[in-house]
Amino acid sequence: MIPRSSHPDFLPRRERAKLGWRGLCAPARTRENFSGFPSGFILIRPEERKRSMASQGVTPRSEDYSRWYTEVVQKADLADYAPVRGCMIIKPYGYELWENIRAELDKRFKATGHRNAYFPLFIPMSFLQKEAEHVEGFAPELAVVTHGGGQKLEEPLVVRPTSETVIGHAFAQWIQSYRDLPLLINQWANVVRWELRTRLFLRTLEFLWQEGHTAHATWEEAQEETLRMLDVYADFAINEAAIPVIRGRKSDQEKFAGAEASYTIEAMMGNKWALQSGTSHNLGQNFAKAFEIRYLDPNNELQYCYTTSWGLSTRIIGAIIMTHGDDRGLRLPPRLAPIQVVIVPIFKNEEEKSAVMKAARRIHETLLSVGVRTHLDDREGMTPGFKFNDWELRGVPGRMEIGPRDVEKKSVVLARRDVPGKEGKQTAAQDRIIPAVTRLLTDIQRSMLRQATAFRDANIHEASDYEELKKAVADGWALIWHCGTAECEARIKEDTKATSRCFPLDLNKEGPGDATCAVCGKPAQGKAYFARAY
């Protein structure tokens, strides 16, 4: 049996009502006219017509970045606002994207020896307080449960903002000997952080993520793990999400509360702001000491473990949207896209319809059978042109058009999301559809990474003094020699709103030598990026 669609429940008609499409007529207020045209004939100036066209999709990215982002998230059906401030409903299309992200990461975690487990949502308040820096860092954004079953709790429970503490508690019990090490655990979970200012996917009160927690016998092993997982994130971001991230170390000011050192994959968004897209921490013995995570070494001596933690969240969806999106909406990298190819059938009458649909179904089935995530858009009462725009807004990387002419010539038209208009269209033979589609998708994936990399590189500027730094961060990222002190970073932030993003690992393989900070002149810790960040 031929499946009707790879997404049987995709886009129920009711949902479509929420998209807010408009026809070609002018908004109500422009209806007044004294042109002498018969009533009902509306005079629309070209610029108004253009605006009207745009309003059917999303506000162009170039016009209002922030509004564009919010509209894309909602109109592409990724997520919606929830009844509680700062919370979001992740809709099926958005969740399918997350599932694909999760699958790719999980595969990599397993391949590096980690096992999944699940730890509780509620954490005793006292646990958080065991690590001084940790509690200080998280205290302002904790959600605390004080009542349960109608009774006031003896000890308040914290809704986990992260799980170092409960997992530390468990690790202390699980680990006895050096033979139990390394202990490599991951959990997929939701966490809660009471943020003041929220944005869909980028910063919500509750979000989904993955947090890895490991324990090791030595600092070196912990450090190796920290960097290994940073590399896993970078590999995922670059090769799956087509986001050219930069691996780097966070300055002391920006590091995780309770970590000895934090590492980040840092990405540049379409408005040239930076987004921390994943982090990996070497926790040293801080949590081991707080939770008594100890082991007997081969000499029968009790030692504290060294632990790490690393996390990547649904924020990465925000990164994908903002790295790749354009004026027309979302653009998804083929490797993560819930729908990789959408088939749009075209016909004029019943006769053509049956021939076209027959071919479309056959191709649909062929592509599904080789694992291409394909959707056949057999919705009625919508013109092909409407569907083209609809799927472009949703970011589907490849589109196949099949009409009577194609049926006759045993061909199809393939259009690619990364190249707009006619230029992105090509014809492919129906009997060569599998190689044609796979090649197209690989090519789109590669091209998206190339475009994003070129954009990033064009907007990073080296700066050798404060004036150059100010100029650089006004329109991109600055790369400077940096002392890493709190005073210096505070001053830069005060003046420019830019914050220290990281000391990139690739550019800091050699020490700073006698280089000095571009801002204060003190000895440099290394080369660092500064940028406005989310």
Added chain:
RNA sequence: CGGGGCGUGGCGCAGUUGGACAGCGCGCUGCGUUUGGGACGCAGAGGUCGCCGGUUCGAGUCCGGCCGCCCCGACCA
């Protein structure tokens, strides 16, 4: 959390200085004609005007409080 703007059918909006039946476009439902880049006609359905309270003979309209959204400033994946 501070400053500015905004909440009226699913979406975008109009609604003068309080006054009759709360309107328009899109979308939605049905039928017919359409369909290679956002189609059209006809007939329908759909609204406690964000919520709570107050002023008034009468509140979408005035006052107070709360909630939410957008933009801008201090913290964060």
